[in-house]
Amino acid sequence: MTEAKKNIVLKSHENIVKGAQDVREYRGLELTNGLRILLVSDPTTDQSAVALDVKVGSFMDPWEIPGLAHLCDHMLFMGTAKYPSENEYCKFLASHAGESNAYTGTDYANYHFDVQPEQLPGAIDRFVQFFLSPLFTESATEREVCAVDSEHKNILNNDSRRVKQVYRYRSKPGHDFGKFGTVPQRVVQFKHYVLLHRTYEFDAIENKKVTRKVWNDPPYGPEQLGKKVEPVPIKDSKWLSISFPFPDLDSEYKSQPGYYISHLIQHEAPGSLLSELKRRGWVSELESGYHTPASALLTEDPRSVETGPMS
Template identity: 95%
Template sequence: MTEAKKNIVLKSHENIVKGAQDVREYRGLELTNGLRILLVSDPTTDQSAVALDVKVGSFMDPWEIPGLAHLCDHMLFMGTAKYPSENEYCKFLASHAGESNAYTGTDYANYHFDVQPEQLPGAIDRFVQFFLSPLFTESATEREVCAVDSEHKNILNNDSRRVKQVYRYRSKPGYDFGKFGTGTYEFDAIENKKVTRKVWNDPPYGPEQLGKKVEAVPIKDSKWLSISFPFPDLDSEYKSQPGYYISHLIQHEAPGSLLSELKRRGWVSELESGFHTPASIMSMRLLSSCSTTSECLKLKDRKNGFTKRAPMSLAINAASKLRYIPFEDILSSSYLLTKYDPERIKELLDKLTPANMYVRVVARKFKGQEGSTIEPIFGTEFIEKDIDEVTMQNYENALKTSHPAFRLPKKNGYIATNFDQKPREPIKSGHPRLIVDDSWSRVWFKQDDEYNMPKQEIRFVVTCPVVYQDPRSSLLFKLWLSCLGDILCEETYYTDLANLNGYVEYSLYGVEMKVNGYNEKQYQFTKDLTKRMSISFMGTLLKRKLSKELLEILKDAFLNSRPLYRNEHCKRREVQLNKGDEYIYRHLQKTHDVGCVDVSFQIGVQNTNDNAMICLID
């Protein structure tokens, strides 16, 4: 490195905390122009990735030009002074097994790509020109304005986006949170310009916007309820994460939880709780339809120890965090809780009050109410109402009493404590080998010799011909699986928290059960899960008053099981077209203004060469 290049590095950081199994090397650099860079070295990777986070987003759009930041992220791909061809950047990446994308947030924009490692210098040279000399030609601008407009039209009937815009529309008059970020048709040499980053020191909702209920009309016939509470921005408190404790308890799914009681009453099917941070210095706690302190710390720590992100994912995540997190904590900030701040947790809990909330109810039944308002961007019909004094008093009274159905979660017995690996087999096997083969089962085994982590995966496939003998049986079997999943929800939540995952799914052959995660407690979990699927499960299902047809299938599946005959093993079926056959399916849909064409070609039995040729076409 020349002396001139050395001088651009203001400070180097080597003490970056990483997971115990992470063999990558990391270095942080602060440049004299203010850029902060995280370098990652991984000799084993087959892909390199780069991401850049810019501290400007849609909240900085002029009010009279909504979507300007979004348009800019489109335009940077449309040619630069050094590489004027509009598709030069994308062509280069595509020809070297790479891809790129970008997205615009409220107070930031992120640009990223990946490519073959040996082509990284060429990709970076093209990438950096975005921020040195973009062309912004008139013809490209016209096309990209149309592309932005098309994006907007594609989400016009998306109920989540429609209600979100109502959420913004209701903010304080003139507050940047109310801006529309998508936009429509109507609307090393890098210099440090020393632009002060904009911050918002107060929440988008004040007393005039809180203590209210909004009833909104969706496009689809769906219903949901959400409750929002203004919170301070907690991003800088990543070492204690006080909001995590609150989320952990509110959205817990075990017996004695809020979700458990609401499900028992038949009021909800799911419940979520978390933070939405629109921009720096503002945050909202969202509640829509602790174990002990030490346990919360264990849960976070277990996720940190053996997490390895793909290059693109790591680059995007690190770039976004470089805005507000020191280099040494970039990798561990989401996982390691090194501080416990009970006073801060109590302070945040005190903000969960009726007077500090904003309620949204979404349902078709609200259509056509007298006094309704139309949100101007998406055209969503809604009405804002004061929550009456009697209801508010009932809410206040509820805070002073405890409910007999609620209790703190029990200790999680599935959290792993032993991370020793099993003894290595003397001979490595490139493929699974058959270790059991009888009239009831076939068992295959392969020891991992690549990732070297204290994890394992168990997969059971139970072949059951009755479930695919006709469409009716297939549908009823899927309903049975849905009931099973609902019943297992409370029991498997503890394992999900402990990074021990279990799935029971429909397959082409019957039912498939997967269990994966840390191996120390996996045997016990697999045993518990299969026990719940066994004959004792029938009693619980009978209490649910299921249909006679479904119960008959269950009885057959559990009580009359036997080894299958060879001709009962279902083979995967494919549709084969005769040579020269052509079929066209046309469908008129009124949901979106845009359309699409999907063309499929039959090429025969899959093989490696044909698959590679198809990828080249793509």
């Protein structure tokens, strides 16, 4: 490590816990600008890869501009000050056996790529510009609004997505959980997003000390609970979905209690819930899951327990 590089590393973590069969080497770094990095070395692989998480997602969309975080994820691919031509990054990766993608979640967006190892510096240089100087040109913005809109239209007929949105709409009025994830009608400067990007930029980037948003208010209160909703499906299928709000279990990540509960609910052995429901001819399958939709959101994924299709 050169002297210059040492200066940007606040802390280095060498003792990363890993599985007994894991031959890769790991190192954790905390940069002076607040960026946290996990380095993974695997000499047996023939590709290099990078993933970067930005703690901003659709929950931070302004209410009047649904889909803005998703649009921002598209726009970063459409030229930067250093590499102004659209999709320069994707073209570079494609010409060196690599590919990339990005997705916007509830309270995060993830950007990732892989490439031939010898091309990693060039790929990172292009990638980093996303978080330094995206152009957000007017013409590309118009086109990407259409792209986001068509992604939305593609899932309009997806029953599972539709039901998920019903759950969102049934949450407390004004709670971010009730927001919708696509289709922006107009675009304004999305300051929060851009500032957070800067905290995640590599060493040259100034830490703007933007506070990460968390949700301590559960999306469902007594008024919203104990309700039955019957959405009309597009496909000819019958599902029953029951959800139970849970306290946030993220701090219990080492023991994963949510997975024990869902494992027991969806167990298929004799004497299980599923075996009894099947014996009665009521269901053909049953799934259960625990999921936290956003940081410290004090509930689980509303689609926690599902049975179906029912006869």
